């Protein structure tokens with residue numbers, strides 16, 4: 293699986309240069325819809341977030357438990373998110389371009405950070421998760437060439453979230469989406485909080501579906517720059 297070290301990190305052995313793009317954005321900002329649109333292009337591999345795993349690991353639902361009692365179950369969910377995202381990052385690419393929903397970075401910089409800052413994650417849980425995250429990112433190369441940020445208002449996300457009606461998320465208040473939004477803005481727009489591992493392309497994402505699909509098409513070249521797709 294890993295065949296050589298580069299700058300002290302384990303690196304996957306891919307024969308040709310491939311393009312890896314993260315699609316980032318708030319909950320219900322339209323990431324999955326965006327990925328669905330690009331999945332129709334041949335030579336693009338799309339990896340959605342492993343939410344089904346987060347809702348069912350050996351019969352348990354860490355996502356649901358976290359929303360019910362974040363202080364008790366936040367570390368449980370985020371440990372599993374970190375593992376499943378790492379597994380996604382390291383999986384063998386089946387096409388020249390990979391578009392992937394979120395990343396191990398947003399799991400830590402947005403969701404873990406939010407739990408900790410809002411006082412819902414004990415300091416010891418945050419410390420353990422941070423040690424894991426730092427070990428992983430210092431020792432394993434996580435390929436990424438571009439981050440596409442779907443920038444949407446928390447209000448829009450709240451409307452879409454209610455429409456989507458995922459059982460576990462019914463209790464999410466607007467304030468939660470506002471906090472996630474602020475963390476994303478600090479990370480990817482102001483670039484004042486954490487390391488940004490690749491260039492960022494910002495796509496405004498508050499418009500209706502038709503306009504959004506048109507906007508994705510307009511941005512296709514910018515997104516796929518450097519690939520032959």
Ligand SMILES: Nc1ncnc2c1ncn2[C@@H]1O[C@H](COP(=O)(O)OP(=O)(O)O)[C@@H](O)[C@H]1O
Pocket residue numbers: 317318319320321322323324325326452453455456497498499500501502504
């Ligand atoms: N541009 C849009 N306008 C209105 N509704 C949208 C738009 N994009 C997505 N939706 C709907 O909003 C909900 C959340 O979209 P989704 O793509 O699942 O977001 P995410 O993957 O970011 O959580 C879904 O019900 C989806 O059908």
Ligand SMILES: O=c1ccn([C@H]2C[C@H](O)[C@@H](COP(=O)(O)O)O2)c(=O)[nH]1
Pocket residue numbers: 318319320323341343355358369370373398399400403404461
């Ligand atoms: O690190 C993470 C990543 C995601 N979540 C939650 C947030 C949402 O409830 C779901 C993912 O849904 P999207 O619609 O793809 O945003 O998982 C989390 O708690 N921690």
